[in-house]
Amino acid sequence: MIERGKSFALVLLVALSLVQSYFLAYSMPSLETKVKTEQDYVKTEELGPEEKVENLLYPESLVVHMGQDKHTVFYPHDNFYHMVLEKLLSRQFKGFQRVEASTIDWESVRREDAGIEIRFGRDVPFSLLQRAFKGIEGDSLLSTGEIDRVWIFARADSGEVRSFFLSADGQDVFEASQVDLTAQDVEQSVGFGEYWQPFSYWANGVYVPEQSLALGRVEVAFTKYTADQMQRNLFIDPTTTKMIQDSQDGAQIYRDTKRGLKIEQEGGWLSFKDPVARAEGRDEPAENITAAVQFVNQHGGWNGAFRLTEAPSFIGAGGTNSAIRFQQLYSGVPLVSAGEFRFGYMQLSVQQGVVSSYERSLLVLGDKEGTAQPFSLIAGNQLLTKIRQAAAGVQVESLFPAYRTTLSQDKLILEPVWAIRLASGEVRIAS
Structure with missing residues (x-):
């Protein structure tokens, strides 16, 4: 009888041990830290789609040499x-x-x-x-x-x-x-x-069309990312941020103890700064470009088609150009803006793989409204005159057809123009 009781007690202890093991295995509290570091960001919702670096590296143009000093140029919309x-x-x-x-x-x-x-x-x-x-x-x-x-x-x-x-x-x-x-x-x-249209060599590797180029004028509807969406996307804890309304231009400014976010152009443009202390060491361009792409993937996504391009000269703390720019395109045609209206690019400052500033449009292009209106871009000597006027004595590195963007109530007007990129990276309109 005693032996039978001992056996029963042993079976009971083994059963209790198995039950305890189960709860330990499947109910263990997480050992991961709940405290976020200064470099952490919260991605609360997916806005635009993500992109891969290699998809942003396609060429600006293809220059075709046919012998006997005959040439032409293919652009991404061709x-x-x-x-x-x-x-x-x-x-x-x-x-x-x-x-x-x-x-x-x-x-x-x-x-x-x-x-x-x-x-x-x-x-x-x-x-x-x-x-x-x-x-x-x-x-x-x-x-x-x-x-x-x-x-x-x-x-x-x-x-x-x-x-x-x-x-x-x-x-x-x-x-x-x-x-x-x-x-x-x-x-x-x-x-x-x-x-294709013949192009003639001008200077510094730039080729100018001998015949006019047809490109339609387009009107496009758009939507916007909201300031609230971007605030939640860029701050660790949005509840700790303070919002200040700029009485002069109506811009909204959000701040926490470190970062700053400015929404201007009536909610159409974002400027974000996250000051970081520069560490010793050499900047690796590949690392910085990859970091810039990953940052956009996590904080807003890509609201259209973009291509890595030259950024206007910006000297960072390390004495090098730390700006990385992505040019936006519509149907393969680069988008440029003039005057105070900013649109058509994203730009980030990156040093040793860390993003310290981020600028972008919050407008998301939608469907084309109506039909494109035919338009012919100038060529030959007439275009050369415009190029020289726009360059104002500065070396021109590239000539390309573009859409100049203007805002008209609830739509964007895309007007065909010739644009030039200077040696400094600055883009100017030449027609």
Whole structure:
């Protein structure tokens, strides 16, 4: 009888032990800290969609050289742009070697050899360029380099295909000695240029159209992210922020003990600052660009199509340009603004992977209203006169068709214009 009681007690203890183990395993309180650090942000809702870095790296233009000093330019809104670029992005480039820029007669190549310049409009870290060009094999020679353009051409005398990766200042030039492109491949892509508007070389790598370019005037509806949405999205604890109404321009200013958020243009423009102490060390452009993309993904998302471009000169605490800009496009055409109205870009200041300022529009483009009104952009000498007037003696690095945006009650007016980008990164309207 005693032995039977001992056995029963043992079974009961084992059962109680199993029950206790279950509650310990499935009811353990979280050991993660509940205290947020100064670098934490709360993402309360998803506003715009997220984006990948490689999807923001497409070229500003493709310059097509057809030999005999004949040229044309494809822009992102052109069908030929996508047809040519898709083929080139899938090719293999390897066996890189550094070359002296002076060993290549670039003027002769430009005039005589059939080829294509893939222009990004700013130096792109090679490590990021590999995400866009899937066929570029990693090379330690280029691991820390930056590339502004890729120039592929077939020699007129021998048919040999050569591919060069160049930095904006022309100091870094690398040749891919192994490329799976034939002269026929290059000629096929270049051949599309015969069906496009001719462009003439002007100066500093800029080509000007000889014929007018057709681009419709468009009216587009829009919605807005609200100040409340952005406040919740950018502050750790929105309940600790204070809002001040600016009596002069009506802007709303939100502040906590560290960060500041300003909403202006009647709720259409955001400026956010999060001062950070700069640490010792070198800035890595690839890290900063990636950090900028991730920040936008987490705090507002991408309210349209954007492309990484050159930002106006801004010198940060470390003595380098810490601004990263993403240009907005509509149907492949860059959006620019003039005067006090700001629209068409996002800009962030990033140092060593940490974002200290963030500017963007809160307008979200919607459907086109009505039909586009036909419009012809000027060309030739008339355009050159406008370019010189807009540049006012400053070097021009790029010419491109754009939409000048103006706000009209509940819609945006997109008016076709020619725009120029100066050496400083500043964009001005030239027509």
